[in-house]
Amino acid sequence: MKANVYVTLKAGVLDPQGETVKRSLHLMGNDDIEEVRIGKFIQIKMRNQGLEQARRQLEEISDQLLANPVIEDFRVELAEGE
């Protein structure tokens, strides 16, 4: 089964990379862009198992390693099969 984990900086944590990209987008003429936040997208392939169990495991590994809860939030997306 496959999973996608999205790791993003918490609201209130400054994202200088996002700010720089936003400035660049403004320079390109995209005045309507109000905010840019940059995060990580992690693709995971794992052995098939119950959805609930897989989700629990993915949330655990996201909390322990994939994201740092002090500064980041994460979201797990799970797809069975394939």
Place this chain on the structure above:
Amino acid sequence: MKFGVVVFPGSNCDADCFYTAEKVLREEVEYIWHQNNHLPAVDALIIPGGFSYGDYLRCGAVARFSNIMPEIVKFAENGRLVLGICNGFQILTEAKLLPGALLRNDSLKFICADVYLKVENNNSPFTNAYQPGEIIKMPVAHGEGNYFCDPETLAGLKNEGRILFTYCGPEGESAAEYNPNGSLANIAGIVNKQGNVLGMMPHPERCAETILGGTDGLTLFNSICGWLRKADSK
């Protein structure tokens, strides 16, 4: 007295720390490989700077799960001295031995420069040989040294005197222009609640001999040695 220098794949200040302990302090010192499951008998641990595990995922995130880490955590919880420099500081926050996290520098640039620091608290195992409020100069070299924590944690750090070093100007001025990385409250180094674990971005081992351009870092190592000797004679 014996120091231990922990070596991860990608550590690159380990030899400098080893050299400082052996040749400058003239104390015993041993390298400790990250795959070891136990610590040798040492009095203080140094987690050196570098790019452990290529800084993959987040600086220090992968090092936290290496074999030696549970031993380091135990060592720290027993009140023994642990000094994390640069990447070592990042590893200590990832391992939850120190609060907060180190974000990308606000300039997005890797900074390699000498900076001025103010000794905010000299009543610690790591700073007792400095004068109160002493202004010192140390090199920094990092891309992720922008200290961040939540407001409650920051209040705790301040109230408990756990901020040992802050970035400042040559006369001790505290201003944004002297903060090289955007660090919260100009924080350059903090200790844990018990005061036995220090994490700092500047490199004391790079200014521990006159030939290196200064000895302000040597004072930190002398503080550690003095403190250990005093603890030993009690």
